[in-house]
Amino acid sequence: xxxxxxxxxxxxxxxxxxxxxxxxxxxxxxxxxxxxxxxxxxxxxxxxxxxxxxxxxxxxxxxxxxxxxxxxxxxxxxxxxxxxxxxxxxxxxxxxxxxxxxxxxxxxxxxxxxxxxxxxxxxxxxxxxxxxxxxxxxxxxxxxxxxxxxxxxxxxxxxxxxxxxxxxxxxxxxxxxxxxxxxxxxxxxxxxxxxxxxxxxxxxxxxxxxxxxxxxxxxxxxxxxxxxxxxxxxxxxxxxxxxxxxxxxxxxxxxxxxxxxxxxxxxxxxxxxxxxxxxxxxxxxxxxxxx
Numbered sequence: 001x002x003x004x005x006x007x008x009x010x011x012x013x014x015x016x017x018x019x020x021x022x023x024x025x026x027x028x029x030x031x032x033x034x035x036x037x038x039x040x041x042x043x044x045x046x047x048x049x050x051x052x053x054x055x056x057x058x059x060x061x062x063x064x065x066x067x068x069x070x071x072x073x074x075x076x077x078x079x080x081x082x083x084x085x086x087x088x089x090x091x092x093x094x095x096x097x098x099x100x101x102x103x104x105x106x107x108x109x110x111x112x113x114x115x116x117x118x119x120x121x122x123x124x125x126x127x128x129x130x131x132x133x134x135x136x137x138x139x140x141x142x143x144x145x146x147x148x149x150x151x152x153x154x155x156x157x158x159x160x161x162x163x164x165x166x167x168x169x170x171x172x173x174x175x176x177x178x179x180x181x182x183x184x185x186x187x188x189x190x191x192x193x194x195x196x197x198x199x200x201x202x203x204x205x206x207x208x209x210x211x212x213x214x215x216x217x218x219x220x221x222x223x224x225x226x227x228x229x230x231x232x233x234x235x236x237x238x239x240x241x242x243x244x245x246x247x248x249x250x251x252x253x254x255x256x257x258x259x260x261x262x263x264x265x266x267x268x269x270x271x272x273x274x275x276x277x278x279x280x281x282x283x284x285x286x287x288x289x290x291x
Contacts, residue, residue, distance in 0.1 A: 007065065007068070007069060007091075007094040007095065008094065009065065009090065009091065009094050012031070012033045012060055012061070012062050012065075013033055015060050015061075015087050015090070016031065016060050016087075016202075019060070019083065019084075019086055019087050020083070021059070021060050021083055021084060021087065030129075030132070030201040030202070030203065030204075030205050031059050031060060031062060031201065031202045032062045032063060032129055032196075032200060032201060032202075033062060033200075033202055034200045035062075035066070037196060037200050038062045038063045038065070038066035039066045039069075039070060040194070041063060041066065041127065041129070041156065041158070041211055042063065042066040042067045042069075042070045042072075042127070043070060044127075044156045044193055044211060044213065045067075045125050045127045045154060045156045046125075046154060047071075048067065048070055048071045048072040048073070049071045049072075049073060050073055050122040050123060051072055051073055051122060051123045051124070051125055052072070052073055052074045052075075052076065052115075052120045052122060052123070052124050052125070053067050053072045053074070053075045053076070053124075053125050053126075053127050054075075054076045054078070054111070054114075054124065054125070054126045054127070054128075054152070055067065055075055055076070055077045055078070055126075055127055055128050056078050056106045056126070056128040056130055056131070056138065057078070057079065057080070057081075057106065057128060057129065057130060057131045058077040058078075058079055058084070058088060058128075059079070059081070059084050060084055060087045060088075061077075061084075061087055061088050061091045063127070063128070063129055064077055064088065064091055064099065065091055067127060068091070068094075068095045068098055068099065072098070073098070073122060074097075074098050074099075074100065074120070075098065075099050075100070076100045076102060076114070076118070077099060077100070077101050077102065078102045078104060078106045078109060079101065079102070079103060079104075080103070080104060080105050080106065082103065085101060085103060088101050089101065100118065102114070106134065106138060107134055107137060107138065107141075111142075111145075111151060112145075112151050115151050123153045123154075124151055124152045124153065125152055125153060125154045125155065125156065126142065126152050126154075126155040126156070126157065127155070127156045127157070128156075128157055128158065129158040129209075130157055130158060130159060132159075132160060132205070135157070135159050135160075135163065136159075136163060136180060139155075139157065139167070139180070139184070139214075140180070140183060140229075142155065143183045143184060143186075143187050143188065143214075143225075144183065144225040144226075144229065145225075146225060148187065148216070148220065149216050149218055150216055152216070153215075153216065154213065154214070154215050154216075155188075155212075155213070155214040156193070156211060156212070156213050157211070157212050157214070158196065158209050158210070158211050158212075159209065159210060159212060160205075160207050160208075160209060160210075161195060161207060161208040161209060161210045162176075162207070163180075164192050164209075164210035164211075164212045165192070165210075166178055166180045166181055167180055167181060167184045167190050167212055167214075168181070168184070168190045168191060168192055168212065169181040170185065170275065171272060171273055171274065171275050174272040174273075177272050178232075178236045178239070178271075178272075179229070179232040179233060179236050182228070182232050182276055182279050183228070183229070183232070184214060185276040186217075186220055186221060186223065186228065186276050186279075186280060187216060187217055187220045188214040188215055188216050188217060189214070189215045189217065190212060190213070190214045190215075191212070191213055192210050192211070192212055193210075193211045193212065193213050194210070194211055195208050195209065195210050195211075196208070196209040196210065196211065221276070221277060221280040222280070222284065223280040223283045223284060224283060224284070224287045227283040227284070227286050227287040227290070228279060228280065228283040230250060230251070230283075230286065231247070231250065231279060231282045231283045231286055232271075232279060234246055234247050234249045234250045235247060235271035235274070235279070235282075236271045236272075237249065239270060239271045239272060240270070241270070242267060242268050242269065242270060243256065243260060243265065243267055243268075243269050243270065243271065243274070244256055244257060244260065244267035244268065246270075246271065247259065247260070247282075250286065251290075252289070252290055253286070253289070258285075258289075259282060259285045259286055259289070260282070262281070262285040263278060263281035263282045263284075263285050264278075264281065265278050265281070265282065
């Protein structure tokens with residue numbers, strides 16, 4: 001196993017101080033300095049030697065360094081904060097040809113096009129300590145890509161603990177189960193790998209974080225992503241109401257009874273009582289009626 005210090009790069013705290021990289025709350029930044037933790041996250045992505053890793057919001061490059069030191073063939077680092085680019089460039093010099101820095105907004109990127117432009121071969125993974133303020137939006141985009149299976153074979157992502165619990169939730173955990181759990185459960189097998197305490201970050205957030213692994217299902221239940229998003233938004237948008245009432249907010253649906261009947265779901269059920277298969281059935285019925 002490679003040693004993170006074998007790259008002869010200075011300690012991260014020194015890099016942050018030298019470049020004046022105070023974490024910005026507006027960008028959802030919390031920097032990880034703990035080498036044991038960054039190494040653990042990097043290794044959670046499985047064998048790295050043949051893999052290209054897409055990392056979102058690398059900041060000064062703590063996880064970036066761990067991914068490269070533990071053998072990633074290539075890291076494509078997407079960073080919106082221009083202040084961090086000089087620190088990342090130093091890492092690129094230490095790992096010639098293995099770090100591709102992409103300045104820009106991660107929410108605006110066309111990831112399949114990015115991969116195609118670079119002629120990447122071998123497995124592609126997304127591994128990131130996601131900025132808290134855009135993490136769920138990014139994940140929803142990666143889960144609703146078409147065509148499917150997607151360009152990545154695994155995602156290892158860090159979220160706030162409460163968001164991680166929503167990602168892996170099922171109807172058995174009704175308080176956490178919602179749109180995000182349905183989308184994740186539909187197209188991926190998701191699990192929480194481990195927690196990361198606030199003290200591991202600079203500045204320390206007020207909450208615990210969790211690292212989540214998502215592995216794409218090669219053949220998820222047949223369903224249109226946009227229809228599923230619409231159905232879950234309507235159902236969970238009024239989660240305390242029965243579906244016969246909450247689904248009336250679906251565009252073009254005055255009476256949800258036929259939809260529920262076709263899907264085999266009792267109209268008196270609430271959203272938190274319907275599993276992923278049930279929502280996929282509802283989405284298929286909705287798509288058929290909307291054309």
